[in-house]
Amino acid sequence: MAVSKDEVLSALAKVRSPNGAPLTGEKVLSDIVATDGKVFFSITVDAAAVKAWEPVRAAAEAAVRALPGVTSALVALTAEKSGKGPAPAHQAQGHSHSHGHNHGPAKQASGAQTGIPGVDAVIAVASGKGGVGKSTTSVNLALGLAALGLKVGLLDADIYGPSIPKLLDIKQKPETLGGTRLKPIEKYGLKVMSIGFLIDEETPMIWRGPMVMSAITQMLREVEWGKLDVMVVDMPPGTGDAQLTMAQQVPLKGAVIVSTPQDLALIDARRGVAMFKRVNVPVLGVVENMSYFLCPECGTRSDLFGHGGARHEAERQGVPFLGEVPLHMTIREKSDAGLPVVATEPEGVHTKIYRDIAAKVLDQIKGGSSRSAPKIVIEA
DSSP, X not given: OOOOHHHHHHHHTTSBOTTSSBGGGSSOBOOXXXXXXXXXXXXXXXXXXXXXXXXXXXXXXXXXXXXXXXXXXXXXXXXXXXXXXXXXXXXXXETTEEEEEOOSTTEEEEOOOOOOTTBOOEEEEEOSSSSXXXXXXXXXXXXXHHHTTOOEEEEEOOSSSOOHHHHTTOOSOOOEETTTEXXXXXXXXXXEEEGGGTSOTTOOOOOOHHHHHHHHHHHHHSBOOOSBSEEEEEOOSSSSHHHHHHHHHSOOOEEEEEEOSSHHHHHHHHHHHHHHHHTTOOEEEEEETTOOEEOTTTOOEEOBTBSSHHHHHHHHHTOOEEEEOOBOHHHHHHHHTTOOHHHXXXXXXXXXXXXXXXXXXXXXXXXXXXXXXXXXXXXX
């Protein structure tokens, strides 16, 4: 029987804060997500008190893990500046991981990177803004790489808006191996993991940045990925904590930037390219999604969002242009139904486009050399 939120709170009431009060009475707990035996929450304290609270975080996690029905737990300790003078950097400690997130001028964080056992290459699919079809591109790119004979994994790192469960029509929950590791779900020959597999579809992820960072790290490190030639990571939009976590934690082979042709999207895509260059991650190329609309009735082509902007931006930035994907009803319908075109229409015209993009990405991966861990400079 799965554990309830009330049972978790009862267990946490027995955990004492540094001043001896029950943890549940300290007003430091985030909303608790408890679903199918998996429990997630964070403890937010003043930055100056992080050291004193770490044993409390560990005790809280142990108390939750001991509850009948709990298969895994993630408790993050997040710290905030008090607003009174200088304070230590924003920190998070969750499970067996800790991450720094610095605010202020010219602070450096050295990326102590280790590869994911069994995974030869990790690539990120990113966009500067949402709504450009990044997740659809991620799925079909992963399937395109698999069609080239590679063993491919797909990680949905978009914690706030996971789309992969919908795009692949995956409704089952991942199995737990040995009580500590998750087994990825296999679909269309891909090994897949998403936070969306662990929570209900309508559950809002009201998490601070450090909690997101802990969850991404856990999905990278505590999933039994096995032997993979490449892992495709569907990143959340923007240039925030998740992107920095990936750049710091994993020796990325490179990033694919997805944009639509219009100027507003290209401005954000430009930021995405600049960010990955800043943290020493090679940009494998730019994909222009929703590039044009081809009328299925008359065959007339319409450039609804303009055309060629992403290609020109790639040339301006000195990075490869990977291809144009049209705005087409088939791609939209297949995606909504969890039947991605590359898997379900292997001879289709759209499949050829995605496979061509995958081939160009593979060429970039093979041609690139492994990079050293970056020193990430974050400025206010």
